[in-house]
Amino acid sequence: MNRKEYEALVETVRQHDVAYYVDAAPTLSDREYDTLYRQLVEFEEAHPDWVLADSPTCKVGGQALSHFEQVQHVVPMLSLDNTYSRNELRAFVERVVKGLGGQRPVFTVDPKVDGVAVSIRYEEGKLVHGVTRGDGSTGDNITENLRTLKQLPTVLKGAPAVLEVRGEVFMSHAGFQQMNRQREARGESLFANARNATAGTLKLLDSRQVAKRPLSIVLYGTGEVSAGQIESQTALRECFQSLQLPVSDWFREVNNENDLDEAISELDRLRQTLPYPTDGAVIKVNEFALREGLGFTSKAPRWAIAYKFEAEQVETRLKEVTLQVGRTGIVTPVAELEPVQVSGTTVSRATLHNFKEIARKDIREGDWVVIEKAGEIIPAVISVRTDSRTGKEKKILAPIQCPACEAKLVQENVFLRCLDPACSEQVRRALQHFAHRGAMDIDGLGQAMVDQLVDHDLVRRVDDLYELEVSAVQSLERMGEKSARNLINGIEVSKTRPLWKLIFGLGIPHVGSGLARQLEQSFPSLDGLAAASVEELEAIDDVGGIVATSIHDFFNANKHQELIEALRGHGLNFKSETFGKEEVPATGVITGKKFVITGTLSESRDVFKEKILQLGGKVSGSISKQTDYLLAGESAGSKLDKAEKLGVKILTEAEFEKLAQYER
Numbered sequence: 001m002n003r004k005e006y007e008a009l010v011e012t013v014r015q016h017d018v019a020y021y022v023d024a025a026p027t028l029s030d031r032e033y034d035t036l037y038r039q040l041v042e043f044e045e046a047h048p049d050w051v052l053a054d055s056p057t058c059k060v061g062g063q064a065l066s067h068f069e070q071v072q073h074v075v076p077m078l079s080l081d082n083t084y085s086r087n088e089l090r091a092f093v094e095r096v097v098k099g100l101g102g103q104r105p106v107f108t109v110d111p112k113v114d115g116v117a118v119s120i121r122y123e124e125g126k127l128v129h130g131v132t133r134g135d136g137s138t139g140d141n142i143t144e145n146l147r148t149l150k151q152l153p154t155v156l157k158g159a160p161a162v163l164e165v166r167g168e169v170f171m172s173h174a175g176f177q178q179m180n181r182q183r184e185a186r187g188e189s190l191f192a193n194a195r196n197a198t199a200g201t202l203k204l205l206d207s208r209q210v211a212k213r214p215l216s217i218v219l220y221g222t223g224e225v226s227a228g229q230i231e232s233q234t235a236l237r238e239c240f241q242s243l244q245l246p247v248s249d250w251f252r253e254v255n256n257e258n259d260l261d262e263a264i265s266e267l268d269r270l271r272q273t274l275p276y277p278t279d280g281a282v283i284k285v286n287e288f289a290l291r292e293g294l295g296f297t298s299k300a301p302r303w304a305i306a307y308k309f310e311a312e313q314v315e316t317r318l319k320e321v322t323l324q325v326g327r328t329g330i331v332t333p334v335a336e337l338e339p340v341q342v343s344g345t346t347v348s349r350a351t352l353h354n355f356k357e358i359a360r361k362d363i364r365e366g367d368w369v370v371i372e373k374a375g376e377i378i379p380a381v382i383s384v385r386t387d388s389r390t391g392k393e394k395k396i397l398a399p400i401q402c403p404a405c406e407a408k409l410v411q412e413n414v415f416l417r418c419l420d421p422a423c424s425e426q427v428r429r430a431l432q433h434f435a436h437r438g439a440m441d442i443d444g445l446g447q448a449m450v451d452q453l454v455d456h457d458l459v460r461r462v463d464d465l466y467e468l469e470v471s472a473v474q475s476l477e478r479m480g481e482k483s484a485r486n487l488i489n490g491i492e493v494s495k496t497r498p499l500w501k502l503i504f505g506l507g508i509p510h511v512g513s514g515l516a517r518q519l520e521q522s523f524p525s526l527d528g529l530a531a532a533s534v535e536e537l538e539a540i541d542d543v544g545g546i547v548a549t550s551i552h553d554f555f556n557a558n559k560h561q562e563l564i565e566a567l568r569g570h571g572l573n574f575k576s577e578t579f580g581k582e583e584v585p586a587t588g589v590i591t592g593k594k595f596v597i598t599g600t601l602s603e604s605r606d607v608f609k610e611k612i613l614q615l616g617g618k619v620s621g622s623i624s625k626q627t628d629y630l631l632a633g634e635s636a637g638s639k640l641d642k643a644e645k646l647g648v649k650i651l652t653e654a655e656f657e658k659l660a661q662y663e664r
């Protein structure tokens with residue numbers, strides 16, 4: 001291949017990428033495409049000095065970064081005012097008309113994509129950088145990560161000299177679920193929802209990892225544009241389309257309020273069929289010249305508003321209630337539902353939290369129930385349609401015995417707990433937790449492997465892992481000698497993990513990964529931690545009475561002392577590498593996040609505070625821009641207003657429980 005042929009091949013593959021990823025209309029079979037692509041890769045490997053920066057192969061990611069540079073937005077990235085009410089929407093239209101001196105403008109309606117906002121700058125048609133919104137005036141330079149998006153061209157033909165395009169990076173429902181299934185199979189932690197997964201992925205410093213995640217992008221606006229040729233939202237969309245930049249499939253221009261109402265209803269009806277998650281409609285004045293006259297408030301334009309859709313609720317029948325035994329022996333009731341579609345996915349199970357909750361909502365087997373799924377994976381049963389009862393519904397009784405080992409259950413607060421340490425379900429969950437990516441990270445020890453080890457009675461306690469032999473593992477289903485050796489090797493390697501991973505892996509109630517890191521910094525060894533008094537533990541930042549007692553009790557129970565001696569015997573690392581050093585805790589859904597609690601909740605605020613702390617979050621008394629979440633109970637007052645003003649995310653108790661359950 002000569003230089004010209006190479007360039008032609010780059011262009012051909014690029015055109016097929018556009019056909020496949022942007023237009024969703026492939027012009028080649030997958031096989032033909034793969035052949036072309038492989039040709040390109042092989043040629044570039046042989047001629048590394050010829051590789052064009054915008055070759056489609058460059059979408060697999062490059063060198064990892066140590067941090068993200070900060071970039072200032074030339075045109076600030078503002079947010080939008082939003083409303084859930086059609087009356088407020090009408091008031092918005094009236095404000096606009098008044099602002100325009102009585103003129104009724106054309107409005108546009110497009111989907112509000114629930115992703116992560118970014119701004120991408122092209123100069124002379126070349127992608128120069130891509131930046132997160134950040135605080136609106138300065139964001140992170142995530143160019144390398146954005147370059148991996150198949151939908152996003154790195155070169156534009158016939159674009160203005162400077163063109164900044166803005167839009168939302170997202171994960172499709174299908175892509176998100178497939179990724180989570182793969183993560184589950186590998187024993188990695190799951191993302192709570194597609195938005196978190198997108199935000200987490202864009203923060204990765206290694207773009208090769210980003211390239212493996214199913215990210216997409218849709219564009220709806222501009223930042224700086226050198227020539228002022230674009231005059232309206234409609235023209236902007238057409239301009240993007242001609243440049244092969246991805247825009248939403250659905251878009252409407254409306255001339256009056258009737259059409260506006262109808263467009264919004266239509267979008268609400270069909271939004272589940274769109275490839276991206278949407279939580280509303282964005283209504284904008286079409287003509288840019290008119291927008292100028294209207295201007296901005298301090299945080300949002302006066303010419304646009306987001307109309308948010310209510311979280312989708314559907315009714316279905318609760319067939320029966322099954323029981324799930326957790327790692328610490330807590331028995332959770334689960335609703336088995338007649339499968340229904342909610343927010344784009346089929347739901348057949350929902351958590352019922354605990355038996356007090358079932359009694360409070362008077363949920364019965366056979367009931368028609370209302371379920372809701374607001375972005376998060378785990379749907380919740382909101383209420384019961386008592387008016388649909390036939391009299392055949394069955395009351396749900398709390399079990400007396402553990403469904404796995406038949407030990408007598410004990411009531412602890414709202415929970416029922418099995419205290420038998422040999423309970424097979426607990427052993428299973430304890431092993432899964434010990435081995436998973438966030439804890440001891442044992443390669444090859446996913447859920448299916450754990451099941452086999454427990455079912456064949458090869459492991460009854462975590463330390464039994466370290467006595468496993470290749471021959472025994474090899475005799476299990478679907479295991480050859482090679483995979484058996486790999487597993488034993490993975491187990492061996494885990495002996496050298498940092499202390500916090502072991503502390504976390506032990507599964508001490510109330511100790512999440514963030515707190516485990518803090519404990520490692522506070523004690524020189526596992527023995528130091530095990531010997532700590534409740535007072536010493538309480539002296540650690542963020543450790544309250546409940547958590548301190550839980551840690552103390554854990555290490556003072558005979559069964560745990562035996563376990564720890566056995567692990568010591570196998571040579572696991574008990575020594576801290578970070579004792580006395582300051583370390584930034586990892587961030588997760590709750591880990592590292594700042595919470596404020598307000599209003600009346602089902603239990604005292606201290607109980608919620610403990611929960612947040614044990615999951616590695618922080619709790620403060622007052623709301624500021626730094627606050628990540630306001631946990632708001634009934635009759636929340638001024639804090640709620642302030643959180644709304646500052647755009648702090650507000651969680652109801654149920655939403656919080658969903659998040660917390662996820663992180664546990």
Ligand code: IVH
Nearest residue numbers: 078079080110111112113117168220282301
């Ligand atoms: S237009 C000046 N259009 O939602 C801001 N924004 O909650 C104009 N968003 O900040 C933004 N879909 O990040 C616009 N079709 C859409 C959108 C959209 C999602 C985001 C955007 C905005 C946020 C407000």
